[in-house]
Amino acid sequence: MDMTLDHLKGWIGREESASELLTPVLTERFLATFDRDGESGPGAEAPLLLHHALCHPVAATSELGPDGHPHRGGFLPPVTLPRRMWAGGEIAFHSAPRVGEIVTRNSVIDDVRIKQGRSGTLCFVTVTHDFSADGRAVLSERQDIVYRDAPAAGATPTAPAPAPEGTSRREVYPSPELLFRYSALTFNSHRIHYDLPYVTGVEGYPGLVVHGPLQAALLVQYATDLRGAAPARFRFRGLSPAFSGSPLLLHATEEDGEMTLWSAAPGGPVAMEASAQW
16 A cells, blocks of 8 residues: 555545534443543533544444554545554634534544654644534544554663652543443544453553543543633643553643643653643
């Protein structure tokens, strides 16, 4: 499959749309997955980042690749690098979608870039998603997707520095059950999140990988709890993987109206960094 930059740039401007009813059942299941209280009846405001569980493209099981992702091509460009992950994004919240509304996602590919990094070739794809509910704008999200080579056999990555301590801290436990439920909510069949023999034997990770958007949801929930109000803007970026089987610490500091947040295993490096603005 052709992976020249000129070929991949042919996907810039490609669009995709999908709509879905925001149901009480989905809202209740999302809240239960994160052990959070909240209203789920008709007219209730949806929890933050519930949109990540809505309007997903549907691929038949027979159309999945060996890693559990749908085969390359279609809306996203056919990048041949073997590993794909959601590297980060930025969300501007306009108004909360409500239970009982039809939520619509309009997506467009904004950019495709190839770079050479310390770990090999990297391909970055930037997608913008605009979500509306019954015709009312609810949020805009920039999604950064990165594709990369598998690490060379025997390669020893440089150990990053341990994460600093925040002025506020919360401990959560990303159990296999939490990862499985989140995968089910978001129709995500990527095997690194639920298939331990695959993730350790094929991908070479020490355990199940905690989803980037799941960490983002935990961090934005923490920011909302600390401030007592949902942010107007939220940015997040993955720096290193986090794994199930040990606690995950959520850290936060606030200065000049902006809250900086990050996640890390105890004694480990920053897994995801984020910022929230009101």
